[in-house]
Amino acid sequence: MSETILRVEDMKVHFPVRVGAGWGGKTLPLKAVDGVSFLLRRGETLGIVGESGCGKSTLGRAILRLIDPTAGQVAWLGEDLASLDKAAMRQKRRQMQIIFQDPLASLDPRLTIGEIIAEPLRELEPTLKRAERRARVEDAMARVGLLPQMINRYPHEFSGGQCQRIGIARAIVVRPALIICDEPVSALDVSVQAQVVNLLMDLQRDLGLSLLFISHDLSVVRHICHRVLVLYLGRVMELASSRALFDQPRHPYTKALISAVPIPDPEVAHRPILLEGDLPSPLAPPSGCVFRTRCRYATDKCAQIRPALEDVDAGGHQVSCHHWKEIAS
Amino acid sequence: MTAAVEQVAGRSLWQDAQHRLRRNRAAVIALMLIIGITALSIVGPWAAPHPYDTLNYDFIAIAPNLAHGFFLGTDAVGRDLFVRILYGVRISLMVALAATTVSLTIGIVYGAVAGYVGGRLDEAMMRVVDVLYSLPFMFFVIILMVVFGRNIILMFLALGAVEWLTMARIVRGQAMSLKNREFIEAAIAAGARTPTIIRRHIIPNLLGPVVVYVTLTIPQVILVESFLSFLGLGVQEPLTSLGVLISEGADEMETAPWMLIFPAATLAVLLFSFNFLGDGVRDALDPKDR
Numbered sequence: 001m002s003e004t005i006l007r008v009e010d011m012k013v014h015f016p017v018r019v020g021a022g023w024g025g026k027t028l029p030l031k032a033v034d035g036v037s038f039l040l041r042r043g044e045t046l047g048i049v050g051e052s053g054c055g056k057s058t059l060g061r062a063i064l065r066l067i068d069p070t071a072g073q074v075a076w077l078g079e080d081l082a083s084l085d086k087a088a089m090r091q092k093r094r095q096m097q098i099i100f101q102d103p104l105a106s107l108d109p110r111l112t113i114g115e116i117i118a119e120p121l122r123e124l125e126p127t128l129k130r131a132e133r134r135a136r137v138e139d140a141m142a143r144v145g146l147l148p149q150m151i152n153r154y155p156h157e158f159s160g161g162q163c164q165r166i167g168i169a170r171a172i173v174v175r176p177a178l179i180i181c182d183e184p185v186s187a188l189d190v191s192v193q194a195q196v197v198n199l200l201m202d203l204q205r206d207l208g209l210s211l212l213f214i215s216h217d218l219s220v221v222r223h224i225c226h227r228v229l230v231l232y233l234g235r236v237m238e239l240a241s242s243r244a245l246f247d248q249p250r251h252p253y254t255k256a257l258i259s260a261v262p263i264p265d266p267e268v269a270h271r272p273i274l275l276e277g278d279l280p281s282p283l284a285p286p287s288g289c290v291f292r293t294r295c296r297y298a299t300d301k302c303a304q305i306r307p308a309l310e311d312v313d314a315g316g317h318q319v320s321c322h323h324w325k326e327i328a329s
Numbered sequence: 330m331t332a333a334v335e336q337v338a339g340r341s342l343w344q345d346a347q348h349r350l351r352r353n354r355a356a357v358i359a360l361m362l363i364i365g366i367t368a369l370s371i372v373g374p375w376a377a378p379h380p381y382d383t384l385n386y387d388f389i390a391i392a393p394n395l396a397h398g399f400f401l402g403t404d405a406v407g408r409d410l411f412v413r414i415l416y417g418v419r420i421s422l423m424v425a426l427a428a429t430t431v432s433l434t435i436g437i438v439y440g441a442v443a444g445y446v447g448g449r450l451d452e453a454m455m456r457v458v459d460v461l462y463s464l465p466f467m468f469f470v471i472i473l474m475v476v477f478g479r480n481i482i483l484m485f486l487a488l489g490a491v492e493w494l495t496m497a498r499i500v501r502g503q504a505m506s507l508k509n510r511e512f513i514e515a516a517i518a519a520g521a522r523t524p525t526i527i528r529r530h531i532i533p534n535l536l537g538p539v540v541v542y543v544t545l546t547i548p549q550v551i552l553v554e555s556f557l558s559f560l561g562l563g564v565q566e567p568l569t570s571l572g573v574l575i576s577e578g579a580d581e582m583e584t585a586p587w588m589l590i591f592p593a594a595t596l597a598v599l600l601f602s603f604n605f606l607g608d609g610v611r612d613a614l615d616p617k618d619r
Contacts, residue, residue: 066514093520106511109342110533123520154341170519 005177005210006040006063011072013055013062013234017283028283032058034234035072037309042177045204045211047225047242049218049257051279055234056214057101060180063212064098065089094124097171101183103163107155113166114151117141120174140173143206144199161192165199172203180212185220197224218261222246227316230254233282233290236309240317250312250319252295252327289322297323346537349613356609359602366599370418379409381416382567393587401591404577410588413569414595420570421599424485424554425547431489432546436496437539441531443497444504446523455501458494466491474562481564484557488550499542503535537614544607548600555596571596 014029033055040046048056062069065081074081081092097120100106107116117137121128128136138148144165155163164184171179181200185193197220204211215221221228221242228245230237230253238251249255256273263270275294280286286293292302299322307320321327350356374381385407393401401410443454470487477483507513507530516526555572557563564570571592578589 061514064518066517090520090522093518098515098518100511100515102511106515108512108516108530108534111529112341119516119521120519123522123525156342157340167515170515 002042002044004039005042005077006212007073007075008039008063009037009073009075011036011059011062011074012070013058013067014070019283029070030283031234031285032282033062033069034285036229036231036234036236037072038229038236038239040178040210040212042210043204043208044227045213045225047221047228048212048214048231049216049221049228050231051216053279053282054231055282056216056231057182058234059231060098060182060212060214064093064096064180066098090124093120094174095176096178096180097174097176098180098182099164099167099171099184102187103160103167104155106167107163109155112152112154113141113146113158116155116166117169117173120170124174136173137169140169143172143203144169159192160188161196164188164192164196168196168199168203172207172209175207176209178210178212180214182214183216184213186215186217193220200224218246218257230257233280233285235290236318236320237291238317238319239309240312240319241315244313244315244317250317250324251291251321252297253291289320297327299323346610346613350609353609353612355605356613359605359609362598362602363606366418366595366602367422370415370422373415374412374419377409377412377415379412381408381412381569384408401587404574404581404588408567410574410591413574414571414592417569417571417574417592418595418599420481420564420568421551421554421572421596424481424488424570425550427485428488428492428550429543429546431485432492432496433539433543435489436493437500437532437535439493440497440500440502441504441527441535444501445508445527445531447505447508451501455498458497461490462494470557470562479562479565481568484554484563488553492546492550496539496542496546499538500535503538504531507531507534541607541611541614544603544610548603548607551596551599551603571599 011033012031012035013033014031016027017030018025019028020026036055036059038046048059050056058067061067063074063081065084069082072082076092076095081089084092107113111119114134114137117140118133121133121136125133137151141148141151146162146165146169150158155166158166164187167184184200185196188196200211200213201224203209211224213221213225225242227239227241229239230245230251232253238245238249238254240250245254246258249258253275256275259272276296277294280290280293286303287306288304289295289298289302289307292298295302301322305322307322309318309320310324311317312319312324379385385403387407401414404410404413439454439458443451469491470484473483473487474480504527513526513530516530521529551571554563554570555575558570558572559576561576563572574592575589575596578585578592582589
């Protein structure tokens, strides 16, 4: 097994939210991410899946300190990022980059794509000479499949898929070890999604990247990820290798998610497990197991005791459910 | 090898806007009028047959008279009205330019910092603006004039000092909405520091509404200057401005109507042009919100 480059330990991100107006209002913590732990090895892709609002994006941003985490540790090659000051954190940004969901919105409309891709170099490797910087930008563009003569064009002149390639070029230009992909393909057409996903996989192989792949699209996650982390209301429900998770999901929530993936074959009878009700408010999460309000196996125990992440097997499959053994069949 | 490939020059959003502006006939005519009037006010006084401050006792308050070179007549002390109007335009445009520059420089930096940094700094900075806003402007100008004497530089400062407040508010609002855009987050992830982000990403992206506001501020400043001059707080004799000319013309409008009509018409044309140009610029920059 290759070395662990990122270890997230009991990460919590709480946003203070004012409820009620005026003097009568009070501030409640919105627990977007509530005690998430995982580790990521060099060259590995870890998928983070969950519904909208489960804290996927917040988790990614908190690792990069684009949002300050409330508690917990982010160990980067053994060094805690969460306790670094701004200047020291800035130095670390060379090793970890991010790709955003909305390709066009993440590019400054007033800059040419050459300037956009060069920005991380300009900031993080200021000793580079002009020509060297230019060469690195062109190299990054070539790697993502952009023609060098496009360097002076503006973002609005490109399609969504090309904009995402620009975003990827900006991320790889500083030669990072980790890229956090925040739903990088969910704003794209299906045909373009495949190209971008394959591009990411090629880059990962060529550059030895680790990817943190945030997505709600399980078929994409299954295709690209080695391991998958299932989040629900900011907590880890299940963590397993991609194969184990899709073949033998243990958590009732994971089962429901996987059964909801459409099967592109009209002959196959498809009966998804339907979840009742809506996602509870993260301002007032259910006691005990956060999933119990929509779980058909829920018992009194689920309401009282918060389930811990248990090992299912020696292969690193972990699940947080009191009843996983009983519902295994 | 790569050098052999021809590079395609992209079209920036500014170039797009320019293109749209050029197709807007009213705005183009307005722009040409402004350029024409400005050029005339700069070159005209040299070419005109009479200086602006010579009193011609033989030609007091005569109607437009081509034979003696008084194209637009003379005023109550026999000075050539045509040259005086050109001087008036000069002063008005200078005041407008100076006040706008002051308000642009202070307003953009102040507003962008307050809006982007936010929090307590923003609170403090905007309260300062609120306090300055609440000072009655005329009172402020009159006190300045009384303390420091009548001085055209002072008027530039006074106007600029007031105009930047609105500019700062507009810029702050823009900066606050830009702050949450993803490309700002991308810049932070790219390691950009706050001053760089404000300079490279915030300010260029908020210039659109600022340009529109500027084209609408210029006529406003011209109007305020005319108003101050009309009240006798503006420029001093023998220099003149459109406001002064209109004020003098108003005194004589029954016996010598041209003394009112020509400066007033000039002011009106100038203001119309700026307003049309402003509208055109707004449409060009933001084709969606017509």
